[in-house]
Amino acid sequence: xxxxxxxxxxxxxxxxxxxxxxxxxxxxxxxxxxxxxxxxxxxxxxxxxxxxxxxxxxxxxxxxxxxxxxxxxxxxxxxxxxxxxxxxxxxxxxxxxxxxxxxxxxxxxxxxxxxxxxxxxxxxxxxxxxxxxxxxxxxxxxxxxxxxxxxxxxxxxxxxxxxxxxxxxxxxxxxxxxxxxxxxxxxxxxxxxxxxxxxxxxxxxxxxxxxxxxxxxxxxxxxxxxxxxxxxxxxxxxxxxxxxxxxxxxxxxxxxxxxxxxxxxxxxxxxxxxxxxxxxxxxxxxxxxxxxxxxxxxxxxxxxxxxxxxxxxxxxxxxxxxxxxxxxxxxxxxxxxxxxxxxxxxxxxxxxxxxxxxxxxxxxxxxxxxxxxxxxxxxxxxxxxxxxxxxxxxxxxxxxxxxxxxxxxxxxxxxxxxxxxxxxxxxxxxxxxxxxxxxxxxxxxxxxxxxxxxxxxxxxxxxxxxxxxxxxxxxxxxxxxxxxxxxxxxx
Amino acid sequence: xxxxxxxxxxxxxxxxxxxxxxxxxxxxxxxxxxxxxxxxxxxxxxxxxxxxxxxxxxxxxxxxxxxxxxxxxxxxxxxxxxxxxxxxxxxxxxxxxxxxxxxxxxxxxxxxxxxxxxxxxxxxxxxxxxxxxxxxxxxxxxxxxxxxxxxxxxxxxxxxxxxxxxxxxxxxxxxxxxxxxxxxxxxxxxxxxxxxxxxxxxxxxxxxxxxxxxxxxxxxxxxxxxxxxxxxxxxxxxxxxxxxxxxxxxxxxxxxxxxxxxxxxxxxxxxxxxxxxxxxxxxxxxxxxxxxxxxxxxxxxxxxxxxxxxxxxxxxxxxxxxxxxxxxxxxxxxxxxxxxxxxxxxxxxxxxxxxxxxxxxxxxxxxxxxxxxxxxxxxxxxxxxxxxxxxxxxxxxxxxxxxxxxxxxxxxxxxxxxxxxxxxxxxxxxxxxxxxxxxxxxxxxxxxxxxxxxxxxxxxxxxxxxxxxxxxxxxxxxxxxxxxxxxxxxx
Numbered sequence: 001x002x003x004x005x006x007x008x009x010x011x012x013x014x015x016x017x018x019x020x021x022x023x024x025x026x027x028x029x030x031x032x033x034x035x036x037x038x039x040x041x042x043x044x045x046x047x048x049x050x051x052x053x054x055x056x057x058x059x060x061x062x063x064x065x066x067x068x069x070x071x072x073x074x075x076x077x078x079x080x081x082x083x084x085x086x087x088x089x090x091x092x093x094x095x096x097x098x099x100x101x102x103x104x105x106x107x108x109x110x111x112x113x114x115x116x117x118x119x120x121x122x123x124x125x126x127x128x129x130x131x132x133x134x135x136x137x138x139x140x141x142x143x144x145x146x147x148x149x150x151x152x153x154x155x156x157x158x159x160x161x162x163x164x165x166x167x168x169x170x171x172x173x174x175x176x177x178x179x180x181x182x183x184x185x186x187x188x189x190x191x192x193x194x195x196x197x198x199x200x201x202x203x204x205x206x207x208x209x210x211x212x213x214x215x216x217x218x219x220x221x222x223x224x225x226x227x228x229x230x231x232x233x234x235x236x237x238x239x240x241x242x243x244x245x246x247x248x249x250x251x252x253x254x255x256x257x258x259x260x261x262x263x264x265x266x267x268x269x270x271x272x273x274x275x276x277x278x279x280x281x282x283x284x285x286x287x288x289x290x291x292x293x294x295x296x297x298x299x300x301x302x303x304x305x306x307x308x309x310x311x312x313x314x315x316x317x318x319x320x321x322x323x324x325x326x327x328x329x330x331x332x333x334x335x336x337x338x339x340x341x342x343x344x345x346x347x348x349x350x351x352x353x354x355x356x357x358x359x360x361x362x363x364x365x366x367x368x369x370x371x372x373x374x375x376x377x378x379x380x381x382x383x384x385x386x387x388x389x390x391x392x393x394x395x396x397x398x399x400x401x402x403x404x405x406x407x408x409x410x411x412x413x414x415x416x417x418x419x420x421x422x423x424x425x426x427x428x429x430x431x432x433x434x435x436x437x438x439x440x441x442x443x444x445x446x447x448x449x450x451x452x453x454x455x456x457x458x459x460x461x462x463x464x465x466x467x468x469x470x471x472x473x474x475x476x477x478x479x480x481x482x483x484x485x486x487x488x489x490x491x
Numbered sequence: 492x493x494x495x496x497x498x499x500x501x502x503x504x505x506x507x508x509x510x511x512x513x514x515x516x517x518x519x520x521x522x523x524x525x526x527x528x529x530x531x532x533x534x535x536x537x538x539x540x541x542x543x544x545x546x547x548x549x550x551x552x553x554x555x556x557x558x559x560x561x562x563x564x565x566x567x568x569x570x571x572x573x574x575x576x577x578x579x580x581x582x583x584x585x586x587x588x589x590x591x592x593x594x595x596x597x598x599x600x601x602x603x604x605x606x607x608x609x610x611x612x613x614x615x616x617x618x619x620x621x622x623x624x625x626x627x628x629x630x631x632x633x634x635x636x637x638x639x640x641x642x643x644x645x646x647x648x649x650x651x652x653x654x655x656x657x658x659x660x661x662x663x664x665x666x667x668x669x670x671x672x673x674x675x676x677x678x679x680x681x682x683x684x685x686x687x688x689x690x691x692x693x694x695x696x697x698x699x700x701x702x703x704x705x706x707x708x709x710x711x712x713x714x715x716x717x718x719x720x721x722x723x724x725x726x727x728x729x730x731x732x733x734x735x736x737x738x739x740x741x742x743x744x745x746x747x748x749x750x751x752x753x754x755x756x757x758x759x760x761x762x763x764x765x766x767x768x769x770x771x772x773x774x775x776x777x778x779x780x781x782x783x784x785x786x787x788x789x790x791x792x793x794x795x796x797x798x799x800x801x802x803x804x805x806x807x808x809x810x811x812x813x814x815x816x817x818x819x820x821x822x823x824x825x826x827x828x829x830x831x832x833x834x835x836x837x838x839x840x841x842x843x844x845x846x847x848x849x850x851x852x853x854x855x856x857x858x859x860x861x862x863x864x865x866x867x868x869x870x871x872x873x874x875x876x877x878x879x880x881x882x883x884x885x886x887x888x889x890x891x892x893x894x895x896x897x898x899x900x901x902x903x904x905x906x907x908x909x910x911x912x913x914x915x916x917x918x919x920x921x922x923x924x925x926x927x928x929x930x931x932x933x934x935x936x937x938x939x940x941x942x943x944x945x946x947x948x949x950x951x952x953x954x955x956x957x958x959x960x961x962x963x964x965x966x967x968x969x970x971x972x973x974x975x976x977x978x979x980x981x982x
Contacts, residue, residue, distance in 0.1 A: 274765040277884035283891045286900060324881050324913070327900045361882040362853035363913035384882070390815050391852040391879045393768035400774045409777060409818045422815070422854035 005122035007111065008100045010061065010086030011398065012118035013072035015472070018059035018081045019112040019124040022105055024096050026053025033057070040111055042098050044091050045395075046071040048182045048240065049248070054078070059113040061120050063089040066394045067415050068383050068448055076470045077160060081115030085398040089120075140168060140478060147481035149459060150466035152228070153474055154446060156180060156216075161223040164471035168478055171228035172220065173379065173468020174319075174446035177295060178236050180216050181209070187241065191256055194238045195266045199290060206294040213295065217302030217316075218309075226312035230379060230446070230468075232319040232358070233295050233332070237280040239270035276384075276393055281322020281358075285332045292332055296339040304349045315352045317442075319379055324363040326370040329355075333374055356442070360384035365426035372437035379468070380427050382447030382455070386414050389423045415448065418455035424462075431462050444468055453480035460484035496613035498602065499591045501552065501577030502889065503609035504563035506963070509550035509572045510603040510615040513596055515587045517544025524548070531602055533589050535582050537562040539673045539731065540739065545569070550604040552611050554580040557885040558906050559874050559939055567961040568651060572606030576889040580611075631659060631969060638972035640950060641957035643719070644965055645937060647671060647707075652714040655962035659969055662719035663711065664870065664959020665810075665937035668786060669727050671707050672700070678732065682747055685729045686757045690781060697785040704786065708793030708807075709800075717803035721870060721937070721959075723810040723849070724786050724823070728771040730761035767875075767884055772813020772849075776823045783823055787830040795840045806843045808933075810870055815854040817861040820846075824865055847933070851875035856917035863928035870959075871918055873938030873946075877905050880914045906939065909946035915953075922953050935959055944971035951975035 020038035023029045026049070032039045033056035041057040043050060045064045054060060054074060059081040062071045066085055075082030090099040096107040105111065105122075112125040152173030153164035161172060181190040186209065193205035220229060243252045244267060253263040272278040285292035296318065303314040320332045333355045344350055355374075359365055360381030368378070387394055392401075394415055404410045418424055427445075434441045444466040449455035451469030456477060459467050461484070469477050511529035514520045517540065523530045524547035532548040534541060536555045545551060545565055550572040553562045557576055566573030581590040587598040596602065596613075603616040643664030644655035652663060672681040677700065684696035711720060734743045735758060744754040763769040776783035787809065794805040811823045824846045835841055846865075850856055851872030859869070878885055883892075885906055895901045909915055918936075925932045935957040940946035942960030947968060950958050952975070960968050 272884065273886040274767045274884035275887075276765040276768060277878060277882050278887040279891045283894075286898060287891055287894045322882060324883075325900065331898060331900055361880070362917070363880045363882075363910075366880075366913055366916050387768060388879050388882045389852070389854045389857075391768050391813060391854075391875065392815075393763065393765035395764040396766075396769040400770045400778055403774075403778045407777060407822065409816065409822055419854075422857055425857050426853070 004119070004125060006119055007103060007105070007122055008086045008089050008120045010083040010089075010118050010120065011067055011072070012116055013067055013069070013084035014060075014075035014080060014082035015116040016079070016081040017112060017114040017116065017125070017127050019110060019127075020058045021107075022098060022109045022111050023053075023057075023107060024091065024093055024098075026050045026056070028107065029053035029056040040113055042089075042091055043071070045069060046074070048187070049243065051182055054080070059115065060084075061086060061089070061111075061113050063087065063091055064395075064398075066398050067413070068394045075115070076472065077154070077156075079163070079472045081113050083113045083115055083118050083120055086118075086120060087398060087402075140475065143478050143482040144168070146485050147478060148485050149456065149464065149481040151474055151477045151481060152230075152444070152466050152468040153471045154450075154468055155220075155471060158219040158223050160471050161220055164474055165223070167471060167474035169471065169474045171230075171466070172224060173230050173444050173450070173466060175220065175229060175231045176235065177213070177232060178234055178240075180213060181241065186212055188256065190241050191252065193291075194241055194270075195256070195258065195263060202288065203290050206290055210294050210298055213298035214302045214305075217299055218306050221302055221306035221314045221316075222310055225310055226314065228315065228317060230317040230319050230377075230444075231295075231299055232321050233282070233292050234284055235281050235321045237270070237272060237275045237278050238284070239267065239272065239275070242267050242270065276387060276395075282320050282328045282332050283322065285320070285335070286328065289332075289335050292335050293339050296336045297343060300340055300343040300351050300353070301347075303351045303353070304343070304347055313352065315354070317377060318353060318355045319358060319377075320355065321358045321381070322360060322384070323357040323371060323375075324361045324367075326367060326374055329357050329371060329374045354442075358384075358446070359427075359430045360388070362389050362426055365430040366433075368430035368433035369437050372434040372441055375434075375441070376438070377442035377444070378430060378434050380430070380443075380445040380447065380464075382418055382423060382427070382445055382449045383415065385426060385447070386419060386423050389426055390414060390419070417452050418449040418458055420458050424458055427458075428462055431464070451477050453483070456480040457484040457487065460488060495610070495616060497610055498594060498596070498613055499577045499580050499611045501574040501580075501609050501611065502558055502563070503607055504558055504560070504575035505551075505566035505571060505573035506607040507570070507572040508603060508605040508607065508616070508618050510601060510618075511549045512598075513589060513600045513602050514544075514548075514598055515582065515584055515589075517541045517547070519598065520544035520547040531604055533580075533582055534562070536560060537565070539678070540734065542673055545571070550606065551575075552577060552580070552602075552604050554578065554582050555886075555889075557889050558904070559885045566606070567963065568645070568647075570654065570963045572604050574604045574606055574609050574611055577609075577611060578889060631966065634969050634973040635659070637976050638969060639976050640947065640955065640972040642965055642968045642972060643721075643935065643957050643959040644962045645941075645959055646711075646962060649710040649714050651962050652711055655965055656714070658962055658965035660962065660965045662721075662957070663715060664721050664935050664941070664957060666711065666720060666722045667726065668704070668723060669725055669731075671704060672732065677703055679747065681732050682743065684782075685732055685761075686747070686749065686754060693779065694781050697781055701785050701789055704789035705793045705796075708790055709797050712793055712797035712805045712807075713801055716801055717805065719806065719808060721808040721810050721847075721868075721935075722786075722790055723812050724773070724783050725775055726772050726812045728761070728763060728766045728769050729775070730758065730763065730766070733758050733761065767878060773811050773819045773823050774813065776811070776826070777819065780823075780826050783826050784830050787827045788834060791831055791834040791842050791844070792838075794842045794844070795834070795838055804843065806845070808868060809844060809846045810849060810868075811846065812849045812872070813851060813875070814848040814862060814866075815852045815858070817858060817865055820848050820862060820865045845933075849875075849937070850918075850921045851879070853880050853917055856921040857924075859921035859924035860928050863925040863932055866925075866932070867929070868933035868935070869921060869925050871921070871934075871936040871938065871955075873909055873914060873918070873936055873940045874906065876917060876938070877910060877914050880917055881905060881910070908943050909940040909949055911949050915949055918949075919953055922955070942968050944974070947971040948975040948978065951979060
């Protein structure tokens with residue numbers, strides 16, 4: 001084995017390894033890739049603007065951000081190696097250099113990222129391809145006979161859904177619809193909607209998004225062929241869809257055909273001190289019900305069309321995010337139900353659907369008894385539940401959690417493995433109270449913990465119905481679910 | 492009565508009314524005031540840099556920020572009228588104008604702010620001075636005979652402490668030590684500490700802060716003359732002490748004698764996506780134990796000196812903020828106890844003190860049984876507990892809570908009156924579990940709710956020992972406490 005020449009260490013954010021030429025901008029990633037070069041994209045942090053560069057790259061390294069930063073989540077979804085939050089790295093976009101202490105790397109230098117260990121290495125480190133053998137499928141057959149927990153996947157694209165099915169997923173537990181708006185041709189329309197001055201203009205932009213969103217759902221429903229698909233309504237704050245740097249703002253304003261100043265004003269007006277706790281989730285649907293209505297229409301129309309095409313009935317599960325009060329869910333569900341009635345009336349066809357909610361706020365967990373009067377299912381969003389229960393921002397946590405681990409204050413990053421004692425109690429409370437109101441209520445988990453064996457063991461213990469995780473984690477989740485079942489039987 | 496010419500409406504952030512000439516910069520506020528003019532300071536939002544301007548002004552109006560924004564909290568502490576979050580206002584710092592729709596006001600125009608109604612009015616609106624009559628003190632005598640709950644105040648300065656005592660406060664329930672670092676001559680040393688490259692340089696800066704902090708505490712302890720004083724260790728993220736605008740950065744760098752670039756790098760490195768959930772509270776003490784040690788030394792040395800001067804023993808209550816895990820409190824308490832032993836050894840005098848924690852995170856409330864093994868008191872920080880339980884940032888809430896109130900999703904802003912059903916359950920859980928471990932544990936509330944009558948009623952119901960509120964709210968808190976006692980007796 002050759003020497004491993006370690007440059008820096010970060011979080012093992014997405015497993016697997018890759019080598020390539022170092023680039024710092026998405027345009028360079030695409031340019032190099034189009035010439036047949038493999039590239040590793042290095043960024044302080046990634047944003048939706050970098051998605052093309054990420055697609056073009058073999059691997060990602062970021063100086064900032066945690067296990068659930070944009071880079072980490074997107075890379076895991078893509079099955080692409082990623083090291084995030086390598087805090088010692090200094091990236092200079094202007095000079096296109098990456099420095100760690102006295103070592104400085106330049107654009108075009110070859111590096112290797114190992115997303116399973118969190119290492120960034122110099123040069124083209126030799127690696128092994130994993131093999132899926134017959135023994136693997138024998139093991140998985142055994143596993144599936146034993147486990148009680150269902151395993152779904154978090155997926156938005158038909159490709160993801162296909163990977164997940166190939167890996168044995170039994171449905172989609174989390175379709176984050178916002179990912180569908182970041183694509184080319186859509187982000188512009190999304191931005192038109194966001195900068196609209198009034199509801200009428202907003203509805204016009206939404207009318208343009210409707211067919212795209214409907215087409216996405218048709219593809220997903222066809223791919224899943226009757227398996228359950230849980231679709232979460234728009235969740236992130238709207239400013240995530242807008243550019244923030246002055247150059248980007250003037251560029252985007254030009255392409256939208258609006259004055260830079262107007263776009264800039266909207267960006268400023270949407271600025272938030274704590275976006276994680278801001279105007280997002282169901283709060284968007286309460287301010288702009290027309291967004292939720294467009295999404296509901298797209299879901300129902302797609303369900304009808306896909307059912308006709310595949311001959312298998314589609315039963316969408318519509319998930320309202322960031323609910324803290326029963327009244328929020330009531331407000332949004334009323335719009336969804338009205339839209340369902342409208343579409344069924346227009347088409348003369350029935351759609352069987354359910355409306356439920358993420359449990360991702362401590363208040364929601366405590367109020368589960370009331371919320372279950374309206375919610376037909378709960379999906380535990382344990383990423384946000386961990387953030388709020390602990391009062392820790394995932395994206396900012398790396399700078400002090402390392403001190404916590406070093407001093408022994410904590411033994412395990414609560415974003416990697418569920419904090420059973422604290423966050424876990426909220427899950428137990430919500431499970432117990434939800435069932436008091438609605439004994440058969442469907443219960444799942446769709447946070448990153450859904451792919452973590454120790455957390456899956458906890459889900460079995462509490463008696464959830466399913467876990468949902470990234471496509472590439474489905475096999476490990478199936479195995480962990482079986483182990484959890486065996487552990488309970490042995491007790 | 493003359494016509495009230497309404498310009499804009501915001502939050503009634505700090506009661507009372509004031510008129511004055513409109514200014515947009517702290518320097519102008521000071522310049523006008525030094526020439527005998529009354530001024531109203533208008534800002535998008537205020538920051539610690541504006542403190543001099545706020546002191547010079549008669550009233551404050553901000554376009555952004557909630558009931559617990561910097562402007563609102565500081566104004567209430569000063570007893571100065573403030574309207575915050577007047578979202579329709581457009582402020583142009585360059586042209587020094589304030590516009591609402593077609594109306595544009597210029598620097599020097601006279602306006603009136605009514606912090607009791609949240610109104611901003613044109614011109615010098617006539618007003619009445621409140622009178623404290625003999626009837627007032629008779630009523631307060633009755634009130635004090637009836638109420639069970641003690642009433643403390645949130646105060647940092649001897650002036651605040653004096654006002655609070657004049658209003659009948661029975662101790663300080665929350666001394667936010669960070670306020671002491673924003674003053675002239677200190678902020679510079681604080682910044683030296685923050686930009687220090689290593690612990691040694693940091694300790695040198697802290698050594699300069701020690702005598703200032705000690706002197707503050709001596710004054711406070713003398714003023715309170717043996718009454719309980721709860722001192723909270725440094726809470727906000729360190730970037731709050733640094734400038735953020737390029738001009739301010741180069742100005743401050745110059746005065747610190749460091750290159751702009753170095754200060755700028757530190758500002759960038761400390762940037763957080765969600766500062767409310769960031770590197771703050773006890774997390775600072777775990778990364779930089781030397782800060783907590785300096786503060787503990789200042790407290791113990793001051794307690795000894797004040798006790799000698801007044802002849803009354805001082806029993807400080809040291810409060811560790813933002814605890815979510817017992818292990819965090821253990822870590823910080825060990826440093827405090829070691830410092831106490833050291834100071835007692837050096838001086839040959841004893842100090843009786845307690846160490847406790849804020850309960851301001853859902854996880855802390857749930858883990859109260861374990862945390863009470865270490866904590867000798869709990870103080871409910873219901874501002875942050877509301878933010879985390881609901882997943883709502885106070886500073887960003889105004890843009891959607893108004894939709895919530897309009898649509899009837901909520902009836903009352905949970906930052907104004909405690910959400911009894913959700914946040915209240917966490918208070919009840921922590922109370923019950925804390926008492927299981929430590930039956931006589933001292934329990935208080937120090938969030939903004941401590942001055943709200945409906946919330947005080949809840950505190951009586953749960954059986955807390957005291958409420959703590961802004962000095963100017965102490966009389967209303969005493970009255971509300973008596974009403975709550977009577978209500979329980981009548982049941």
